[in-house]
Structure formats: C-alpha cells, structure tokens
Amino acid sequence: MAILMEQVFPVESGAYATAGEASTTIKRKLKQLGIDATVLRRVSVASYEVELNLVIHSMGGTLTLQVDPEKVTLISKDVGPGIPDIDKAMTEGYSTANEEARTLGFGAGMGLPNMKRNATDFDIQSQVGVGTTIMMSFALKG
Amino acid sequence: MTIQELIEITGATDLTPNTDKSAVISCGYTCDLLSWVMAHGQAGMAWITVQTHMNVIAVASLMEMAAVIVPEGIEMEEASLEKAKEEGITVLASDKTAYELCALMAAQGLPGSPREA
Numbered sequence: 276m277a278i279l280m281e282q283v284f285p286v287e288s289g290a291y292a293t294a295g296e297a298s299t300t301i302k303r304k305l306k307q308l309g310i311d312a313t314v315l316r317r318v319s320v321a322s323y324e325v326e327l328n329l330v331i332h333s334m335g336g337t338l339t340l341q342v343d344p345e346k347v348t349l350i351s352k353d354v355g356p357g358i359p360d361i362d363k364a365m366t367e368g369y370s371t372a373n374e375e376a377r378t379l380g381f382g383a384g385m386g387l388p389n390m391k392r393n394a395t396d397f398d399i400q401s402q403v404g405v406g407t408t409i410m411m412s413f414a415l416k417g
Numbered sequence: 418m419t420i421q422e423l424i425e426i427t428g429a430t431d432l433t434p435n436t437d438k439s440a441v442i443s444c445g446y447t448c449d450l451l452s453w454v455m456a457h458g459q460a461g462m463a464w465i466t467v468q469t470h471m472n473v474i475a476v477a478s479l480m481e482m483a484a485v486i487v488p489e490g491i492e493m494e495e496a497s498l499e500k501a502k503e504e505g506i507t508v509l510a511s512d513k514t515a516y517e518l519c520a521l522m523a524a525q526g527l528p529g530s531p532r533e534a
Contacts, residue, residue: 291470291471291472292470292471292496293471294471294472294475295471295472295475295476295479296475298475298479299475299478299479299504302479316460316480316481319479319480320455320456320479320480323455323475323476323479324452324455327451327452327472379451379468379470379472380449380450380451380452380466380468380472380473381450381451381452381472382452383450383451383452383453384452385450385452385453385455385456386452389452389455389456392456
C-alpha cells in the first residue's frame with residue numbers, strides 16, 4: 276500500500292516536560308488530513324500512551340507515523356531495556372513505573388492495555404537487553 | 418453548560434482569559450491518574466485534577482477537553498499555563514475541593530462521563 280505520509284519522532288528517555296509533543300504533532304497532522312474524529316481519538320490515546328512509555332520505561336527510541344489510504348500506523352521502537360514478561364506487562368493495573376513517574380500521575384498500569392483497546396491491530400515484540408517494538412494500526416474505514 | 422456558566426457556578430478563577438468561554442461542556446470528571454483519564458476522558462469534558470504539570474495540558478488537548486480545573490487553591494505551573502494558552506485549553510483555579518466542585522456541577526445537571534460498554 277502506498278504510504279502517503281511518514282514521519283519519525285525521536286523520544287528521549289526521562290523527558291517528562293516535553294512528553295506528549297510528538298502525539299500532539301501527530302494529531303495535528305492527521306487532523307489536517309481530514310481523518311475521521313473517532314479514529315483520530317483512538318490514534319491520539321494510543322500515541323500518547325506509547326510516547327509516555329518511551330519516556331518512562333525506555334532508554335530512548337523513536338515513534339514513527341505512517342499513513343496510507345487504508346490505515347494509520349504507529350511504530351514505537353526503543354533501544355532497551357526490553358520487557359521480560361510481556362503477558363504481565365499487558366495486564367491492566369500492572370506497572371513498573373518509578374516513583375517520579377507515579378508522582379506525575381503515570382504508572383496506573385493502563386498504558387499497554389489502552390493501546391491494545393484503541394488499535395485495530397496491535398503487536399508487541401521485546402527482547403531483554405535489545406529493545407521493544409510496538410506496531411499499531413488503525414483502520415480508516417469500518 | 419458553557420465554560421462561562423461553569424465559572425459563574427463554581428466561582429473559579431479563569432487563568433487563561435483568552436480562551437473561548439462559550440464552548441459547551443459535555444460532562445464533568447475528576448481523576449489524577451493521567452493514563453486513567455486517557456482511557457475514560459471525553460471531548461468537551463471539564464476535568465478536575467490536582468496535577469499541575471505540562472502533561473495535564475497534553476492530555477486535555479489530545480482528548481479535546483473544554484477545561485481543566487485545579488482545586489483546593491493549588492497553583493498551576495506557569496509552563497503549563499503557557500502551554501494551555503497555546504493549545505486553547507481553559508484552565509480554572511478554585512479554593513473548593515474536587516468533591517465540592519463536582520457537587521456544584523452535578524446540581525446544575527452536568528452529567529458524569531458516559532462509560533463505555
């Protein structure tokens with residue numbers, strides 16, 4: 276499928292002050308493309324969650340936005356530390372967020388479940404010591 | 418209920434005088450866990466939270482909320498207010514507790530957020 280738009284956003288580990296900027300830009304761009312409001316909301320929730328996960332848990336990574344005529348795709352790729360138990364990480368309420376993140380109101384253990392709930396397709400691959408890749412797509416038509 | 422009416426009902430202080438106060442509020446909500454809010458927030462929501470950092474504005478903006486209300490005389494961070502002005506999100510401050518604010522809004526018929534089935 277021909278890609279209409281692709282943009283890569285670097286996300287820094289621990290950068291709480293600027294967290295959400297990539298998601299805000301993604302939302303703005305999709306709005307300009309005239310993406311349906313329901314899809315826009317789903318992408319916004321998932322992109323914010325995955326961006327925050329990069330800030331809170333990763334050693335840095337990138338968030339990539341791709342748009343083609345049928346779907347919006349978000350790819351999060353980080354350089355570690357990797358998730359030892361993905362099933363556990365996917366459990367609502369389970370979180371390994373540190374004290375700083377919790378003080379800011381993160382670490383409810385809702386991030387990954389929120390992404391899965393909002394995406395049409397959700398895939399997570401992780402290897403300890405290597406990194407985590409999350410791929411989510413959002414269908415543009417019913 | 419518009420944001421202007423919300424200000425009158427609650428007696429809250431408007432910290433973002435240049436935002437649109439005629440916007441209609443869809444529902445009220447209070448929660449301090451941002452991920453929870455991302456899961457249950459609604460467009461047009463008036464959200465009460467004790468959190469004051471920039472991510473509050475990011476969440477409110479991504480969810481297209483109408484207003485953020487900071488209760489109990491808590492001060493909003495200046496950087497957050499700047500961001501709110503950029504994003505067109507109204508921020509209100511009140512000496513009342515979240516509970517009192519909810520009671521005032523509910524008494525005027527403003528519903529809670531609809532729960533997804």
